[in-house]
Amino acid sequence: MNKKNISITIAVTFIWVSAFFFGCTDPTDAGIGIIPEDVLIKLESFDTIAIETYTYKDDSVLSSRVASGLLGSFIDPVFGKTKAGFVMQISPGPTNGFGNNPVADSMKLFLRYIADTTAPLYGNMNSEMLFKVYKVKNNLSVDSSYYTFYKPKWLDLGEVLAETTYFPKDGRNDTVVLSVNLNTSFGQRIMDDYNEWDDVVDPRDTSFTNYFKKMYIKSNNIGYDNTLSIFNIVNAETKAVLYYHNTEDTLELSFLVPNTNIRFNMVE
Numbered sequence: 001m002n003k004k005n006i007s008i009t010i011a012v013t014f015i016w017v018s019a020f021f022f023g024c025t026d027p028t029d030a031g032i033g034i035i036p037e038d039v040l041i042k043l044e045s046f047d048t049i050a051i052e053t054y055t056y057k058d059d060s061v062l063s064s065r066v067a068s069g070l071l072g073s074f075i076d077p078v079f080g081k082t083k084a085g086f087v088m089q090i091s092p093g094p095t096n097g098f099g100n101n102p103v104a105d106s107m108k109l110f111l112r113y114i115a116d117t118t119a120p121l122y123g124n125m126n127s128e129m130l131f132k133v134y135k136v137k138n139n140l141s142v143d144s145s146y147y148t149f150y151k152p153k154w155l156d157l158g159e160v161l162a163e164t165t166y167f168p169k170d171g172r173n174d175t176v177v178l179s180v181n182l183n184t185s186f187g188q189r190i191m192d193d194y195n196e197w198d199d200v201v202d203p204r205d206t207s208f209t210n211y212f213k214k215m216y217i218k219s220n221n222i223g224y225d226n227t228l229s230i231f232n233i234v235n236a237e238t239k240a241v242l243y244y245h246n247t248e249d250t251l252e253l254s255f256l257v258p259n260t261n262i263r264f265n266m267v268e
Contacts, residue, residue, distance in 0.1 A: 064262075068231065071229050073227075073228065087136060087263065089261040090212075090257055091258055091261060093255065107240065107241065108180065108181055109133065110178070110179055112238045114231060121227055124225045132160060133217050134160055135212070142262050146264040148267040149266075155216055161183050197210070233257055234258075241255070
């Protein structure tokens with residue numbers, strides 16, 4: 001066979017092989033009768049898998065110096081009942097006193113709903129919730145660790161500073177603040193006792209903490225269709241404000257929650 005015939009034979013063979021392998025678009029059983037059954041590769045697929053899950057109780061969650069305060073009560077169909085409240089310490093802003101014959105007009109507590117989360121609240125926003133603020137008499141240290149299992153009875157609760165109802169809001173789309181009226185008599189006592197907590201030796205934050213230690217904020221008891229809300233308690237809009245007047249003017253004094261102040265959640 002000369003070189004020309006060899007070249008023609010190779011070309012025809014290449015065209016035949018290409019047509020066989022690349023010209024077929026539909027799947028076939030080609031070769032099934034040639035390849036022995038015991039060396040065939042058999043594949044199977046499954047569309048279900050088994051997953052084993054479980055839950056366990058863990059009540060030792062560190063809660064000191066949290067940025068978010070949990071408030072409310074909620075029943076989850078799987079995990080059951082949850083009730084939450086929080087403790088926070090307020091500090092007065094700059095002041096040189098309240099002037100001559102100061103009289104408290106009102107005092108309000110503002111709590112900023114959290115905005116930087118996909119779940120600022122759980123439950124039914126249309127459920128009416130009970131809101132209570134207590135004075136804390138127990139000495140709590142900013143250097144101590146507090147956990148979510150801390151009990152309200154350990155706080156040595158004093159007088160009720162506020163008691164009202166509210167409907168929870170969603171703070172993701174706007175600046176939403178819960179406003180609650182505190183007892184005006186509480187604001188009047190703060191002004192009357194100014195010389196007691198405005199210590200010229202100790203820093204004002206320390207002396208005021210000794211005068212008014214903390215406040216405990218809680219909600220109503222468990223209800224099936226209630227709500228658990230989340231507040232940004234270190235936000236500048238979370239504060240207490242005392243509105244007052246004296247013989248010269250009408251003024252106000254804000255009490256903020258600095259990042260160094262005590263704050264922790266309590267969860268049942």
